[in-house]
Amino acid sequence: MDNRPVGVFDSGLGGLTAVRQLMEVLPNEDIIYLGDTGRVPYGGRSKDTIVKYAKQDMAFLTSFDIKAIVVACGTVSTVAFGEIEGKYGVPIIGVVAPAVKKAVEATKNRKIGLIGTVASINSKAYEKLILESMPEAEIYSTACPLLVPLVENGRINRGDIMIETAVREYLEPIKAMGVDTLILGCTHYPLLNDVIGHYMGDGVSLVSPGAETAYYVKRLLEERDISAERGHNAKYRYYVTDSVDGFSGAASMFLSKDVSGEVRKVDLSVYED
């Protein structure tokens, strides 16, 4: 038993979709969330910059007494995971391995689609891991740079011409290849489940890395016997790098419930990168 909190970070608020799953799957775990809202988005930046920001995010979270860290950011998980893994004395869980496990289980025709940020797609991280466990898989990927700003502006509903157009343009070539599984490789994208699911059709399984990661974390905590006590009253703390004002409103869209917990502002530039 270990009631210390789990740390979770993302470039901004998208990682809260993973937090939501963690809260459901692990209702007794304390969570410390860091959203780098003063520098969001990461997905169009260079590897050097993403690595630098990820190290500052890690340095901040490991300044607390925590038992594990979840990288709830598709961009950091794909671009910078190798630069942070094993270097902070705590287990670090990214979203790639859990999503790949699920996608490989789900696909029947071994044609897997993948969407993500420019940096994530360029990294080829998903391709490498999929091919390790399923060498005959065919992977069709495309970067979708407009989906994050569209989601952040609330353009998430069917019938909205802008999101429908963007989804169709990005996914048309992937759909044409006949994939039966699609990895939503950015933690903003689960908010587009409805639009993307409708466009791709019933025969295509959508894999949300954040959701799969929550089960991965549960297993890891159990294996190491560091789960929180049953009945432990979970506490949530949120840290952001831009103003705390307005956090609750945006956060409730990603969490699909009211944020309860403390929200504070932090300056990451004083943390080592």
Place this chain on the structure above:
Amino acid sequence: MDNRPVGVFDSGLGGLTAVRQLMEVLPNEDIIYLGDTGRVPYGGRSKDTIVKYAKQDMAFLTSFDIKAIVVACGTVSTVAFGEIEGKYGVPIIGVVAPAVKKAVEATKNRKIGLIGTVASINSKAYEKLILESMPEAEIYSTACPLLVPLVENGRINRGDIMIETAVREYLEPIKAMGVDTLILGCTHYPLLNDVIGHYMGDGVSLVSPGAETAYYVKRLLEERDISAERGHNAKYRYYVTDSVDGFSGAASMFLSKDVSGEVRKVDLSVYED
């Protein structure tokens, strides 16, 4: 005569639309450009964060021996200008005053439209200055948070359903009020001159703050007798906070010509905010 460079900064690359005008209007002036590409965009962030970043931008540029600074960022010019003006020992020119002067000259029916980032529109900076010189003006403004990402993804052409939809949604209420002048209050927007001009119609004058600012700078340098010598062979230096790779490609879209000059990466977190 003063051959020292003029400093120009923006949150990212949008300010290069103003640099292009400066190069045309002041072909003998050396320019040092700073684009905070590692933290772009500023327009959705809080005032505190925008002021902090603007002060670091200023501290960096004033570490050179320069004779004036142009704030080629609509968000900083509207949100943080009062916090930096008069505090660095060099003249600082924002885009608001030049744009307001032009808009007030251009309007005949005294109905002026204004578009910009969320932070710019919330600041009411344009409204205040317009009403000082034209108290009977009617100003209709709206924040357009999706225009920057759309421009940055090259969605700038007529016939593109996404940019046409966004422009129509944002501008419909302003057009309905019968404005005869529209201020494009963000340095990304001049790339949308064609789409916006077509939607608003021939009777509406579009005011590009970056273009007006170049004339303002010319007058200021002449009045203070600090223009560069005629025949001085202007040199251009560019600094960015993300990788220099890919700068040239994106920059050429904003400058409408090849970037010639030196591009370097800088870390602004070491500069005082």
